[in-house]
Amino acid sequence: MKKLIQTIINTNLEGKLIHLALFVFRIALSLELIVAHGMKKLGVGVAEAEQVPNPLHLPEAFNSLFADAANLVFPVFVIFGLFTRIAILPILAVTLTGYFILHWNDALLIKDTPFMYSLCYLFLLFVGPGKYSIDQYLRKI
Numbered sequence: 001m002k003k004l005i006q007t008i009i010n011t012n013l014e015g016k017l018i019h020l021a022l023f024v025f026r027i028a029l030s031l032e033l034i035v036a037h038g039m040k041k042l043g044v045g046v047a048e049a050e051q052v053p054n055p056l057h058l059p060e061a062f063n064s065l066f067a068d069a070a071n072l073v074f075p076v077f078v079i080f081g082l083f084t085r086i087a088i089l090p091i092l093a094v095t096l097t098g099y100f101i102l103h104w105n106d107a108l109l110i111k112d113t114p115f116m117y118s119l120c121y122l123f124l125l126f127v128g129p130g131k132y133s134i135d136q137y138l139r140k141i
Contacts, residue, residue, distance in 0.1 A: 018130070019130040019131035019132055020132070021130075022124075022127065022128075022129060022130030022131075022132070023081075023129075023130055023132040023133070025120075025124075026078050026079065026081065026084070026124055026129055026130075027079050029078075029117075029120050029121070029124075030075035030076070030078045030079045031075075031079065033071060033075045033091070033117065034071065034072055034075050034076070037071045038068070038071035038072035038075070039072075041067065041068050041071060041072070042068075042072070052064045052067040052068070053098075053102055055097060055101045055102045056097065056101070066090065066093075066094070067094055069090060070090045070091050070093065070094040071091075071094065074087040074088070074090050074091050075087075075091065078091070078121075078124065078129070080133070080134050081129035081130070081132070081133020081134050081135050081136065082133070082134040082135065083135065084124065084128060084129040084133060084135050085125055085128065088121050088124055088125045089125075091117075091121050092118060092121050092122065092125070095114045095117040095118040095121065096114070096118050098111075098113075098114035099111055099114040099115050099118055102114075
């Protein structure tokens, strides 16, 4: 019983559990981004493809390509843990733009989605993908 309590209250970030948690977290988070936001931009699961907002007034083709890649391609890199921190940067560019520019004056229930994605990907940016990733394998080579 004492060992169980010590395991529960353990704050040591070294161990298998933290790496397993990071593995599951980055996969679940990125799959949710792909399914909930990326597929809509392709028109999958909706009657009409979602129009990508352009609050920075970038060239329309670049804006659409960048947003699509941030919602469909870069999350796949995060899932595999391949160049994870670099792959997170364009995702953060889109989610933080959504929060601070597109939805800043909206109700909390609307702007909470880009806020939560931004927090989660910032967390992964700071802590990295963990031991169960291609980045870890490449680091050992």
